[in-house]
Amino acid sequence: MKKRTFIKNTSLLVGSMAAVPAVLLESCAPKEKKDESADAAISSEAITEFELPELPYEFAALVPTIDAMTMEIHHGKHHAGYVRKLNIALNDYSEKFESLEGLLTKPDLPTGVRNNGGGHFNHSLFWTSLKAGGSNPTADFEKAIKSNFGSMDELKKALIDGGKSVFGSGWVWLIRNKSGQMEVTTTPNQDNPLMETASVNGFPLFGIDVWEHAYYLNYQNMRGEYLEKIFDVVDWQTVSSRLA
Ligand code: MN3
Numbered sequence: 410m411k412k413r414t415f416i417k418n419t420s421l422l423v424g425s426m427a428a429v430p431a432v433l434l435e436s437c438a439p440k441e442k443k444d445e446s447a448d449a450a451i452s453s454e455a456i457t458e459f460e461l462p463e464l465p466y467e468f469a470a471l472v473p474t475i476d477a478m479t480m481e482i483h484h485g486k487h488h489a490g491y492v493r494k495l496n497i498a499l500n501d502y503s504e505k506f507e508s509l510e511g512l513l514t515k516p517d518l519p520t521g522v523r524n525n526g527g528g529h530f531n532h533s534l535f536w537t538s539l540k541a542g543g544s545n546p547t548a549d550f551e552k553a554i555k556s557n558f559g560s561m562d563e564l565k566k567a568l569i570d571g572g573k574s575v576f577g578s579g580w581v582w583l584i585r586n587k588s589g590q591m592e593v594t595t596t597p598n599q600d601n602p603l604m605e606t607a608s609v610n611g612f613p614l615f616g617i618d619v620w621e622h623a624y625y626l627n628y629q630n631m632r633g634e635y636l637e638k639i640f641d642v643v644d645w646q647t648v649s650s651r652l653a
Pocket residue numbers: 483487532618620622623
């Protein structure tokens with residue numbers, strides 16, 4: 410399938426939600442079928458296998474906020490494991506889908522697809538939301554944040570409080586909900602707001618991983634400190650681009 414077709418189909422599937430950011434599509438890009446027969450050309454719209462995206466920076470790029478060993482294990486073991494197990498789970502999944510987002514919005518996802526598909530999407534979004542030194546949001550994004558939260562500081566506080574409130578493992582999200590408003594919400598495990606099971610649905614603009622594997626080497630049990638510090642490396646420019 411040609412990239413243009415893939416992007417077009419993805420926007421159709423996502424429908425009224427925010428457009429899928431090109432950078433995320435790139436990082437979640439599925440492996441395309443190489444069969445050249447005419448029949449295969451028709452069926453090649455469907456995805457059968459996903460690949461681990463490369464980290465867009467070195468393991469040590471986010472030091473001292475996130476240490477290199479955490480990044481190496483988190484990407485090379487945890488995220489890689491979600492992709493590997495997602496591909497295995499898809500062997501028994503007969504529904505057709507044309508993007509990772511399209512898969513995750515389907516009803517009644519089998520547990521293996523839900524956990525590992527969520528894990529793949531969530532981490533792909535996470536890596537591309539961080540950057541050494543961080544970056545500033547666009548004026549449009551900041552305006553939207555002001556109208557929904559009052560200020561960027563209020564948004565950060567809502568994300569920190571939300572992250573602290575997750576019992577056990579999960580994520581805190583900034584989403585654009587179905588009525589176009591920005592909202593902070595949380596999900597357990599590797600669920601995300603695209604899934605029908607989420608308490609609040611919407612398109613994730615930014616998410617913070619609050620599983621212990623994301624911060625334990627550096628912060629031990631102090632999740633609150635990790636949540637405060639992570640804002641030193643948030644790439645708000647990229648997060649802003651997801652609102653467009
Ligand atoms: Mn993780």
